[in-house]
Ligand SMILES: NC(=O)c1ccc[n+]([C@@H]2O[C@H](COP(=O)([O-])OP(=O)(O)OC[C@H]3O[C@@H](n4cnc5c(N)ncnc54)[C@H](O)[C@@H]3O)[C@@H](O)[C@H]2O)c1
């Protein structure tokens with residue numbers, strides 16, 4: 223029987239373990255580095271690692287932690303001065319501001335979906351957290367709802383607002399629970415490692431079949447099956463949009479199931495001392511493992527190849543690091559794009575398919591504001607009903623428009639939960655709204671500053687009028703970031719929050735996993751399955767660590783030819799669907 227081309231195992235993956243000698247690799251890398259860059263190549267024995275990781279976002283650090291715990295020597299290269307990427311921080315006058323992420327999933331104590339707790343645990347670390355009793359308070363046209371950690375309290379509020387839709391509400395969220403319960407029943411590892419898939423399938427057949435039912439579906443279709451009220455469907459759109467930046471129709475059901483259930487199960491938990499603590503703790507754990515290190519100010523400029531196989535990276539200062547596997551936590555566009563880390567002759571056709579299916583989501587315009595509690599005319603105490611996270615929208619037509627601070631406003635006040643991150647009697651307000659890079663290009667310095675100031679004033683006006691009387695007077699200082707700021711400090715193309723479906727796709731089916739079609743090169747983070755979110759990128763980190771460990775022979779797998787054949791078969795079948 224002749225197999226169709228897409229079922230044939232890739233020769234690249236069959237070749238993975240073909241032992242290219244380390245010294246030969248290194249000679250090759252240094253020779254190519256010399257031909258491309260200034261002669262200042264610094265090469266030390268310690269730079270020769272099993273795995274080199276580009277970037278230190280949560281996806282990268284989870285993969286590094288997982289591999290370090292399995293005995294690999296891992297080197298992490300971060301272009302910025304601290305770890306964490308979107309979950310980084312900055313300090314001003316005694317305030318510790320979260321740079322991006324602030325609503326943290328994945329810190330639960332139970333089940334298998336608490337992937338941040340697990341990432342820390344695999345390198346022997348633990349992070350103290352404060353439980354948030356309300357995930358978010360929505361202030362939407364005609365809808366004012368709190369998503370309580372207690373599921374029934376949330377349902378009660380929603381049903382009180384939409385009494386005719388009680389059954390629909392209950393059955394939509396019940397489907398979300400069914401997805402979550404299936405995920406939470408099994409260890410979460412790489413979906414491109416057949417040995418794991420077989421084991422997990424035989425151990426948990428019903429949850430696996432249930433996940434297969436949902437993996438190609440989007441939340442909008444499921445919502446419409448149960449709900450017909452237009453305003454309630456708009457609410458479900460906002461429930462999705464607030465973390466996926468696309469409406470329910472474009473939001474994969476697996477992700478919706480995770481988010482809409484885990485907030486009531488593991489809950490939303492704020493790390494004491496700020497979100498930056500997560501990556502700091504991960505780095506400590508990684509550096510405690512033999513042969514593992516993290517370097518800052520280390521911008522990778524390109525991935526090195528021997529033939530068709532990635533075998534290391536070159537840094538902006540000209541130095542090179544050789545490795546048996548390379549993991550990129552840069553976005554897909556920054557890895558494979560025009561001025562990306564992989565030179566064009568090595569960019570595989572599958573990356574063009576990715577670009578046909580996914581586009582960059584907008585970035586954010588964000589204000590980090592230091593606020594005096596005494597000047598606010600509203601109680602900031604959690605026991606008086608103040609919530610940490612708010613989402614505001616004045617007009618449904620503005621949901622997807624993001625100009626001039628009129629669109630959706632996200633507000634996070636972490637000092638409601640953790641007083642240690644600001645001086646006594648002071649609060650941190652992180653206020654942001656979606657914004658596109660092209661609105662910020664080509665401005666003079668003066669116009670750029672004026673635009674930031676005007677958006678800040680618009681956002682503060684809206685908050686002062688509706689939620690926080692006295693806010694204007696109470697501000698000590700504010701720093702405003704634009705998509706340009708996100709691009710500069712996070713190294714993310716156009717400051718994008720991540721990839722989103724260009725058109726309606728089949729759920730998560732076409733989202734790339736961690737292997738790429740380049741031998742020896744893997745991706746991790748929100749450009750890979752299952753997408754944006756710290757817990758989601760932690761999943762991609764574990765999945766990536768697992769697949770790389772299998773390829774490096776650190777964990778038990780099926781015999782190599784069988785593994786390669788089945789892995790390829792799964793990937794090609796998935797993409798044909
Ligand atoms: N929960 C929230 O409130 C919230 C808010 C904002 C963002 N997020 C999430 O945070 C997640 C981001 O995680 P991630 O793992 O994808 O990565 P990331 O973007 O956070 O981190 C990538 C890291 O790689 C570094 N980097 C990029 N190019 C490099 C190069 N050439 N050389 C060296 N270093 C380089 C960057 O400096 C950055 O530290 C996103 O999914 C986003 O959804 C969550």
Ligand SMILES: CC(C)=CCC/C(C)=C/C=C/C(C)=C/C=C/C(C)=C/C=C/C=C(C)/C=C/C=C(C)/C=C/C=C(\C)CCC=C(C)C
Pocket residue numbers: 324325327358405410411413419420422423430431433434464465466476477478480481611612613632633634752753754755756757758761
């Ligand atoms: C065996 C066979 C054959 C088969 C089987 C199948 C299977 C097993 C499957 C599986 C699957 C899986 C594992 C999956 C997984 C998934 C996951 C993990 C997912 C996750 C997700 C998560 C998420 C999405 C999250 C997100 C979050 C976010 C994004 C957040 C955000 C937030 C924000 C932005 C905030 C805002 C607000 C304010 C501030 C107010």
